[in-house]
Amino acid sequence: MxxxxxxxxxxxxxxxxxxxxxxxxxxxxxxxxxxxxxxxxxxxxxxxxxxxxxxxxxxxxxxxxxxxxxxxxxxxxxxxxxxxxxxxxxxxxxxxxxNMIAHGIVAPTLIAFGSAEQKRRYLPRILDNSEIWCQGYSEPDAGSDLAALALRAERRGDVYLLNGQKIWTSFAHLSDYCLLLARTGQGSSPRTGISVMLTDMKLPGISVRPIRQITGEADFNEVFFDNVEVPATALLGKENEGWRLAMAAANYERSTYFVPRVVRLQSELEQLIRLASRTYRHGCAVIDKPSVREELTRLCINAHALRLFADKILADSEAGEASGVDSSAIKLLWSENHQRLFNLAMEVLGPEAALGPQELNSPDEGRWVREYLWTRAETILAGTSEVHRNIIAERGLGLPR
Ligand SMILES: Cc1cc2nc3c(=O)[nH]c(=O)nc-3n(C[C@H](O)[C@H](O)[C@H](O)COP(=O)(O)OP(=O)(O)OC[C@H]3O[C@@H](n4cnc5c(N)ncnc54)[C@H](O)[C@@H]3O)c2cc1C
Incomplete structure (x- = not known):
């Protein structure tokens, strides 16, 4: 403790x-x-x-x-x-x-909304990383439209009885606990009647089935709940008021979330420039190809602009003026430029790009191909590009819905 x-x-x-x-x-x-x-x-x-x-x-x-x-x-x-x-x-x-979910989302949500007992129980084990958390929001019919979630939690005395399914739950197979959204009531709109549960992943009736990704890894999962008895003390905040908590949780770490990703993008770009300088095709260094030089220049400009944008978001957050629209814009720009960077890496590698990430002879131990495949997910997770474009258009530019 x-x-x-x-x-x-x-x-x-x-x-x-x-x-x-x-x-x-x-x-x-x-x-x-x-x-x-x-x-x-x-x-x-x-x-x-x-x-x-x-x-x-x-x-x-x-x-x-x-x-x-x-x-x-x-x-x-x-x-x-x-x-x-x-x-x-x-x-x-x-x-x-x-354990990003625990440190970045669960802990600040617990600090803001948890009971004294919940803070005492969970926070020390996040601090020392002895308990891993996952986030159970998405379902087969509730992704971008999260309020459509259907996993049911019925109150039965001292417990809630959970039945339903989650999907795409990252690291559920390694997790001790899940920050779970469940439907506890009907309410006047889909957003009412949702509650947040701090769910022990070892409870009887929970089964986790890994989903293999295009990279060959299986880091996310389907999670099934079959008459799972969750103690009523697992409820975070008030019953049926979970939407507000979930939205607050989504705001945590927005300001610092993209700093490491933007720094990483700049350093990956430097590594790509080195790769293009040492890769030769038909007797010429790939970096001398005009289309490669042009795209590298564009990426350098975009990476610098992203860095300045991340600094602006941080300054706004410190002044208490953070904007959800800026968060959408940086997520969109970072994920799409990151994909662009690895698309170019595939052009630089040429035929060697056809070697899978697990192939022994794949350049840099398959790292470029693995990242290229992984970046496909980045325009989907944490809100798809289409959803962020809608937010920017409607809330930022005031365009009609
Ligand atoms: C690698 C990875 C890890 C993930 N980890 C987790 C996790 O740990 N926990 C969790 O709960 N979820 C997780 N997710 C799920 C993620 O949050 C959802 O995939 C995402 O919200 C999109 O939902 P969906 O897949 O149901 O697609 P849908 O919402 O069904 O969207 C399908 C397509 O329709 C488009 N679309 C949808 N609505 C609109 C609209 N209003 N206007 C225009 N276009 C629209 C989308 O942009 C998309 O192209 C993860 C996803 C990925 C890829």
Missing amino acids: VRADMVRGPDFLRAASDAEFRIGLCEWLARELPALAAGRGPAAMNSIEFRLAWENHICKAGLSGLGWPREVGGHALSLSRQAIYHEEVARAGAPLPV
Whole structure:
């Protein structure tokens, strides 16, 4: 159990200035990441096993709960320091975490809406990463139109009886708990009558069936609920008022969410330029091909503009002026430019792009092909491009529905 009066983490967390914070963090990363990654190539660095090992290492070192209030064991760092943290971690080449739902969505939602008992029970185990969470929102007939969700939770004395199905639930096969949306009442509109449940994934009646993705990995799942008895104490907030909580949860981390992704895009672009310089076809370096140079230039400009946009969103968030439309715009621009970058990587690789990510001879251990395939999902997850374009058109530009 983490106590509010405990001092956690390396000294740089308490640095007097942002510059000292950045220097201390960079020194820590330069020491810790290579030590943990020793002997691993690009494929092993991105494996779930290493991602979890690195995440556990970070949490053990006290580098979790950066933005949480001190009374629940957090460091209460400013948004700009959190952004420096995410930026330098991405620049150091650290892999993306696995337990993102717990740290980025569940914890802030619990801090805002959880009972004292729920905070005491769940927050310390998110801080030390000993419990993994997934997010059970989407269903076969409820994705973009989330309010159409049908998984039923009926109150029976001290428990809710759950019946129905979720789909595309990332890391459900590894998870201890699920932040689940269920229908508890009818209400006057589809958005009323929805509740949030902190559901133990080990309960009898829950079965998880992995779905294999185009990359060959199986990180997301179908989850079936067959007469699952969830204790009534698992309800987060009030019954039938879950929509408001779910929308608030979607807003958390918006400001810092894209900082690491935009930094990663810039560093992937630098790696692509190196790949195009050392790849030769018909006696010429691929980077000298006019279409490749033109697309690389376009991507460099877009990556720089994205970086400035991420900084603007962060400054607006610190001033309490964050806009949902800007969040939609950066998600759209980041995901589409990320796809564009890996489309170009396939052109650079030429015939070698036909080798699958698991092929032994695939360049850079199949990393380019794997990322190319994975980026197909990025214009679907966290809101599809069409849905974000609708938000920008209607709420940002005031166009008719
Ligand atoms: C890699 C990955 C991980 C995911 N992880 C999770 C997770 O952990 N938990 C979870 O709950 N969900 C998860 N999802 C699901 C994701 O949130 C949904 O896929 C997404 O919301 C889209 O829903 P859908 O797949 O049902 O598509 P649909 O909503 O059925 O959309 C189908 C097509 O119709 C278009 N469309 C829909 N509505 C409109 C509209 N109003 N105007 C114009 N076009 C429209 C869409 O853009 C899309 O092209 C994940 C998805 C992916 C790809």
